Amino acid sequence: SVERTLSIIKPDAVAKNVIGQIIARFEGAGLKVIAARMMHLSRADAERFYAVHSARPFFKDLVDFMISGPVFVQALEGENAIQKNRDLMGATDPKKAEKGTIRADFADSIDANAVHGSDAPETAKAEIAFFFPEINIHSR
Numbered sequence: 001s002v003e004r005t006l007s008i009i010k011p012d013a014v015a016k017n018v019i020g021q022i023i024a025r026f027e028g029a030g031l032k033v034i035a036a037r038m039m040h041l042s043r044a045d046a047e048r049f050y051a052v053h054s055a056r057p058f059f060k061d062l063v064d065f066m067i068s069g070p071v072f073v074q075a076l077e078g079e080n081a082i083q084k085n086r087d088l089m090g091a092t093d094p095k096k097a098e099k100g101t102i103r104a105d106f107a108d109s110i111d112a113n114a115v116h117g118s119d120a121p122e123t124a125k126a127e128i129a130f131f132f133p134e135i136n137i138h139s140r
């Protein structure tokens with residue numbers, strides 16, 4: 001079915017100037033950008049967005065990294081968008097990511113791993129709402 005998912009191009013990939021190359025992969029797989037914004041997250045934003053990980057040992061490093069530079073946030077729409085985006089991204093740890101995936105090609109480490117993507121329909125809904133009020137979403 002047609003789904004929406006949230007994608008974040010992280011500070012490492014923005015710094016590498018590969019926003020366009022990553023978006024081209026989404027578009028090539030049939031995902032449409034229906035909302036987008038470039039922003040520099042505050043610490044409070046990043047802590048709220050990743051609240052589910054707040055008890056994990058990597059939380060502080062994750063937040064520090066996500067506020068280290070601007071990010072490019074998008075809502076993507078398409079058939080099976082959540083899984084399709086996860087397949088395009090590859091494994092969280094770029095050392096384990098399959099050849100040809102975004103993380104295998106652009107990521108440096110488990111923190112500087114180029115992209116974030118929603119992992120399930122409920123999180124996709126919450127994550128899209130976190131960044132985009134409905135009026136800024138342009139499904140067509």
Ligand code: CMP
Pocket residue numbers: 053058062092110111112113115116117
């Ligand atoms: P992301 O999909 O943005 O969700 C949480 C992030 O935490 C993850 O990508 C990684 O960049 C980062 N992270 C760091 N260490 C770990 C770990 N051990 N397991 C999962 N995520 C981790």
